[in-house]
Amino acid sequence: MATVVQKFGGTSVADAAKITRAAGRVKKARDEGYSVVTVVSAMGKSTDTLVDLARELSDNPDKRELDMLMSTGEQVTISLMVMALKELGIDAVSLTGWQAGIRTEAVHQNARITDIETDVIESHLKEGRVVIVAGFQGMTPEGEITTLGRGGSDTTAVALAAALKAESCSIFTDVTGVYTSDPRVVKEARQLSSISYDEMLELANLGAGVLHPRAVEFAKNYQVPLVVKSSMVEKEGTIVEEEASMEQNLMVRGLAFESAVTKVTVEGMPNENDTLSNLFSALAESGINVDIIIQQVTENGRINVAFSIHTQALKDTLAAVESRREELQYTNVRHFDRLAKVSIVGSGMISNPGVAADMFRVLSRQDVRVQMVSTSEIKVSAVVEEEKMVRAVEALHTFFELDQRVELNV
Amino acid sequence: MATVVQKFGGTSVADAAKITRAAGRVKKARDEGYSVVTVVSAMGKSTDTLVDLARELSDNPDKRELDMLMSTGEQVTISLMVMALKELGIDAVSLTGWQAGIRTEAVHQNARITDIETDVIESHLKEGRVVIVAGFQGMTPEGEITTLGRGGSDTTAVALAAALKAESCSIFTDVTGVYTSDPRVVKEARQLSSISYDEMLELANLGAGVLHPRAVEFAKNYQVPLVVKSSMVEKEGTIVEEEASMEQNLMVRGLAFESAVTKVTVEGMPNENDTLSNLFSALAESGINVDIIIQQVTENGRINVAFSIHTQALKDTLAAVESRREELQYTNVRHFDRLAKVSIVGSGMISNPGVAADMFRVLSRQDVRVQMVSTSEIKVSAVVEEEKMVRAVEALHTFFELDQRVELNV
Numbered sequence: 051m052a053t054v055v056q057k058f059g060g061t062s063v064a065d066a067a068k069i070t071r072a073a074g075r076v077k078k079a080r081d082e083g084y085s086v087v088t089v090v091s092a093m094g095k096s097t098d099t100l101v102d103l104a105r106e107l108s109d110n111p112d113k114r115e116l117d118m119l120m121s122t123g124e125q126v127t128i129s130l131m132v133m134a135l136k137e138l139g140i141d142a143v144s145l146t147g148w149q150a151g152i153r154t155e156a157v158h159q160n161a162r163i164t165d166i167e168t169d170v171i172e173s174h175l176k177e178g179r180v181v182i183v184a185g186f187q188g189m190t191p192e193g194e195i196t197t198l199g200r201g202g203s204d205t206t207a208v209a210l211a212a213a214l215k216a217e218s219c220s221i222f223t224d225v226t227g228v229y230t231s232d233p234r235v236v237k238e239a240r241q242l243s244s245i246s247y248d249e250m251l252e253l254a255n256l257g258a259g260v261l262h263p264r265a266v267e268f269a270k271n272y273q274v275p276l277v278v279k280s281s282m283v284e285k286e287g288t289i290v291e292e293e294a295s296m297e298q299n300l301m302v303r304g305l306a307f308e309s310a311v312t313k314v315t316v317e318g319m320p321n322e323n324d325t326l327s328n329l330f331s332a333l334a335e336s337g338i339n340v341d342i343i344i345q346q347v348t349e350n351g352r353i354n355v356a357f358s359i360h361t362q363a364l365k366d367t368l369a370a371v372e373s374r375r376e377e378l379q380y381t382n383v384r385h386f387d388r389l390a391k392v393s394i395v396g397s398g399m400i401s402n403p404g405v406a407a408d409m410f411r412v413l414s415r416q417d418v419r420v421q422m423v424s425t426s427e428i429k430v431s432a433v434v435e436e437e438k439m440v441r442a443v444e445a446l447h448t449f450f451e452l453d454q455r456v457e458l459n460v
Numbered sequence: 461m462a463t464v465v466q467k468f469g470g471t472s473v474a475d476a477a478k479i480t481r482a483a484g485r486v487k488k489a490r491d492e493g494y495s496v497v498t499v500v501s502a503m504g505k506s507t508d509t510l511v512d513l514a515r516e517l518s519d520n521p522d523k524r525e526l527d528m529l530m531s532t533g534e535q536v537t538i539s540l541m542v543m544a545l546k547e548l549g550i551d552a553v554s555l556t557g558w559q560a561g562i563r564t565e566a567v568h569q570n571a572r573i574t575d576i577e578t579d580v581i582e583s584h585l586k587e588g589r590v591v592i593v594a595g596f597q598g599m600t601p602e603g604e605i606t607t608l609g610r611g612g613s614d615t616t617a618v619a620l621a622a623a624l625k626a627e628s629c630s631i632f633t634d635v636t637g638v639y640t641s642d643p644r645v646v647k648e649a650r651q652l653s654s655i656s657y658d659e660m661l662e663l664a665n666l667g668a669g670v671l672h673p674r675a676v677e678f679a680k681n682y683q684v685p686l687v688v689k690s691s692m693v694e695k696e697g698t699i700v701e702e703e704a705s706m707e708q709n710l711m712v713r714g715l716a717f718e719s720a721v722t723k724v725t726v727e728g729m730p731n732e733n734d735t736l737s738n739l740f741s742a743l744a745e746s747g748i749n750v751d752i753i754i755q756q757v758t759e760n761g762r763i764n765v766a767f768s769i770h771t772q773a774l775k776d777t778l779a780a781v782e783s784r785r786e787e788l789q790y791t792n793v794r795h796f797d798r799l800a801k802v803s804i805v806g807s808g809m810i811s812n813p814g815v816a817a818d819m820f821r822v823l824s825r826q827d828v829r830v831q832m833v834s835t836s837e838i839k840v841s842a843v844v845e846e847e848k849m850v851r852a853v854e855a856l857h858t859f860f861e862l863d864q865r866v867e868l869n870v
Contacts, residue, residue: 066513100536103476103536103540107476107479108543108544116539118554119535125529125531126510126513126529126532128528129528130517133517133518143524144528
């Protein structure tokens with residue numbers, strides 16, 4: 051009997067009625083003859099409520115204890131999901147992360163899965179039970195409870211699918227699939243029937259938000275076909291797999307964007323070997339995520355560095371740079387707010403060097419000035435003025451024909 | 461370094477401020493030089509909230525899944541308690557029931573502790589940490605999460621005190637100790653400085669409510685000195701130990717009472733060997749708790765049986781008896797509502813056969829008619845009219861001089 055893994059996020063199990071609806075999705079897969087393993091998140095905003103409780107007691111709660119606290123959220127959902135399934139006449143059993151054999155490294159709040167001992171799950175499947183597993187959590191070899199950090203439940207589901215050699219891993223969420231761009235902003239955005247791991251990875255990293263990049267990476271490494279679909283409406287989802295089978299003729303597959311970007315420039319540093327390393331070590335030590343980096347040597351032989359950050363991190367960034375003033379010997383630090391990043395993604399780009407040029411031409415025609423650029427094999431990102439972001443995105447969406455349904459339905 | 465075990469009930473950890481106050485009590489014991497193990501219950505009414513959630517999904521939720529669900533309540537409290545302790549500068553670590561090595565039989569919702577593997581707790585104590593343990597829960601040899609049923613956290617605390625050979629086990633609660641009677645009803649009720657296990661057991665069974673009888677029995681079996689004290693105010697509590705040291709001259713030590721008692725009579729059954737057994741099997745199968753039982757053979761050689769139950773169980777009781785009508789061959793079933801049970805407890809009674817007579821005389825003088833009687837070595841219970849309960853209790857409290865402080869303070 052083939053096995054499928056499913057995952058329901060917090061909004062899909064936010065209350066009793068939604069849990070019952072999700073249970074109906076589980077039953078459907080069971081009725082189709084599959085062995086089913088289902089991963090669930092904590093209900094709605096319940097994790098936030100727990101963290102708020104912790105913050106009432108401590109400004110900087112102990113990470114081990116936060117894991118102890120937060121892992122209860124998923125444990126609540128697994129038991130309720132089994133109750134809902136039993137009401138539908140489906141035999142099921144709930145397992146916490148540690149009961150399900152999910153072993154992690156000994157890091158709290160952001161542990162990685164090292165290994166899954168599938169014996170317990172497999173013996174329940176053999177006896178015909180649906181197995182409901184708490185997402186986002188695991189156990190260290192020493193018996194400590196850990197959580198996996200952001201996107202943890204997606205990662206649990208993909209890791210289980212890999213360990214159980216499942217036919218597929220369905221991620222049920224509050225959207226119907228992966229879109230060419232954010233449909234809340236781009237009216238013409240349409241749902242993709244399939245997309246490759248690498249393209250999904252770029253889109254996930256660019257903040258498309260449907261799937262966590264860690265989970266996509268895991269799926270790519272273990273070649274687990276992912277299906278993103280709605281837990282609310284019955285509709286075909288988007289398949290994430292090695293080759294985006296029917297849409298290869300599309301050069302650009304998706305378009306991501308984010309606002310609240312700030313560019314910081316550190317100017318006039320000496321041109322020495324360790325200048326860049328010193329600067330970015332200082333930022334890393336303060337926990338600042340730097341995105342695009344541009345280095346430039348000036349006419350008088352000094353170095354200027356520009357980098358982009360999330361606007362929220364500006365204060366910490368300036369403090370970190372200021373604290374290394376003596377070491378870095380810069381003359382000037384400046385910052386430019388109200389920027390945005392617009393990115394096009396598609397594996398078809400690899401063999402089409404003109405895509406970046408196309409992108410810049412479209413932006414120029416729209417009077418959008420590009421402030422920074424970054425590229426990968428299958429992505430081009432441009433930092434632009436925030437107020438022109440939507441205009442830029444819509445123009446790019448039309449130019450690259452993302453609104454045209456060229457794909458064949460399989 | 462001597463070890464003490466403490467336990468804080470739900471009302472003592474109902475919110476962040478109360479958890480911080482309880483943490484202060486833990487710190488105090490630590491500052492006095494003890495190794496401290498603290499057992500906590502779920503916050504306030506949080507277990508009820510979880511059970512309500514389950515009932516939204518199922519009228520009869522699976523017991524294994526209820527254990528999975530309910531055990532999260534204590535897990536939340538342990539992590540918050542550690543955070544509160546760390547804010548006070550105390551090194552501490554939280555352990556779930558399974559992490560603390562609490563092994564139970566494989567029964568859900570009402571498991572008994574079979575064994576405690578203390579290695580993990582002891583290694584944390586050795587490193588100078590306070591250990592916070594989730595009450596009410598354990599794990600079966602197969603790795604299933606169980607809960608211990610009513611009074612479970614008290615039992616966890618006493619069992620840990622026994623396993624760790626602790627000097628004492630303090631039960632912090634919302635009253636300041638064990639009283640001669642319920643101070644909300646009996647104005648003259650006063651707090652006892654000490655009481656014996658057997659007396660406490662009778663009082664606990666009679667619904668005094670401060671300590672669960674299972675926990676008292678456990679403490680008696682392992683000779684763990686219990687201290688009942690307030691988590692809110694600084695005051696000496698009541699010590700429960702083998703010999704109630706300084707109050708032995710008191711014949712009656714406490715007075716318990718409960719309302720909503722119903723007497724049921726089943727009349728005219730044949731006088732056969734298995735009549736009683738058939739009747740009470742029928743009641744047991746319906747899960748009805750029977751308290752006092754009186755059997756009487758009538759002049760024509762038939763049997764009348766009277767028994768008392770909680771009024772809430774009346775409907776089920778009548779249905780159970782009715783369902784066995786053919787087998788039991790009774791002529792009549794009657795019931796008498798609005799009764800109450802009044803009990804006096806004291807190990808001094810053992811050598812004082814006149815105590816029951818005294819009790820009946822006091823009741824008679826107050827025009828209180830006794831409808832049923834039950835006795836043990838250290839207890840006499842009388843079922844009386846509910847409306848005369850308080851009058852009876854007050855008269856007995858005065859007669860047996862429970863308002864007189866004859867005890868010496870040690």
